[in-house]
Amino acid sequence: MNGLWEKRTGRLAKPLRLLAVFWLLLIAWSCCSFAEEPRWLPLDQETTAVLLEKVAAAKLIPHEVKSGDMTLTITRLNGFRMDWDQEQFRLDCDFTVDYQKSFFRIHQPGQVILSGAGLMVPDEQKLGFRLLRINELRLEKVPGMVSDAARQLADKSLAGKEFWYGEPPAAAAEVLGKDNFGRLLQVAINRILPVSGTGDGTTFTLNRLDDLVLGVEPGQFEARFDMNGTYRKLMRFSFQGQAAIETHAWVDPDAMAGLIRIDEVTDLRMDHALGLVSGIVKGMINRRLKGKEVRVTWH
Structure with missing residues (x-):
């Protein structure tokens, strides 16, 4: 009796294993299919702002600037807000500053708020942005001279700089506005x-x-x-x-x-x-x- 049972269960084991493998492959294929599915959103002002935010995150996180004994690194994008009436956006970012002078060394996090404008070159299908100014830079628990030096470094290295998704365009750019993104x-x-x-x-x-x-x-x-x-x-x-x-x-x-x-x-x-x-x-x-x-x- 035991031999008959073992024989029957042996016959069932292989089809069950094949069925299990089939379901695992099906689940894996489904997961890959869903993962590769494009996230299509209707194009309007809101989704155009999302595109700009993606460009900003890709080009600025992380982004490092140096001058002398100081290094400032933007590490995180916390917020992006677009003002289509002004044709400008605001970035709220975390950064770290590293400063070393002889035996004096500082590694301190801070926050910086930047203003910028979206850019485009339609003939080349290029999207980018220009940083306009440093609105605010907060750096606590450091001497005032270090905080001032960090602000000057950010102003000098970031204000007026252009960033492009991919290669920079050959033609002149125009400001991306609420009436021309089409x-x-x-x-x-x-x-x-x-x-x-x-x-x-x-x-x-x-x-x-x-x-x-x-x-x-x-x-x-x-x-x-x-x-x-x-x-x-x-x-x-x-x-x-x-x-x-x-x-x-x-x-x-x-x-x-x-x-x-x-x-x-x-x-x-x-x-x-x-x-x-x-x-x-x-x-x-x-x-x-x-x-x-x-x-x-x-x-």
Whole structure:
């Protein structure tokens, strides 16, 4: 009887082991899949500020400056607050100061508050920032001369300095504001243009993205494209005008990446075109572009 039982349990052991391995592999694959899933957030002022915060953390933590016998190291970013009306942000950071003169040595933590402005170069898809000033530097339990020297070192080494995510741009930068951050998307979309289509006696070309207007919903934009074309069926004529197309944009701050999805034509204004032709062109643009995605990175 015992031999029969051992024989049966022996037969079951291998399938059970295989099943256990299968479930472990499935769990591991699921964890990896979830870990690699992008964190897409609708692009708006709030998420643009998150991108700037990521750039600040990447470039400043840690960041070390030296002068003579003193070394100041920014060690932690405690807070980031964006003021879009002023087009400036404020950083609240921890730092340490190391000072040694002969046998006199100090290693002391402190806090520093910095003001800065976001920067961008849309043609190169670059994001960065410029530190404007040292608002406040607190360093306790040290002689006044050491505290003053630390403040002077921070002013000299940090104020006016630019930091970029990735390589610095070749072109001049512009300040990132509440009304112009969409230009990063505008440049990315223009890179897939011109887009043309032909059908039912009609040919059209979207030449360039003329404007990108922030919509009501987070991440929603209205893209206005310059266009022209010809109609050769009942009669023959050329036309030009603008196509307004709804788009949505998301960002993944952890990857410093963006995703733009082109949805559908919301308005079509053409010179010298019949209503029938407008309907044909609208349908052609939707078939050509609807659902198209453009991905960008700010490295």
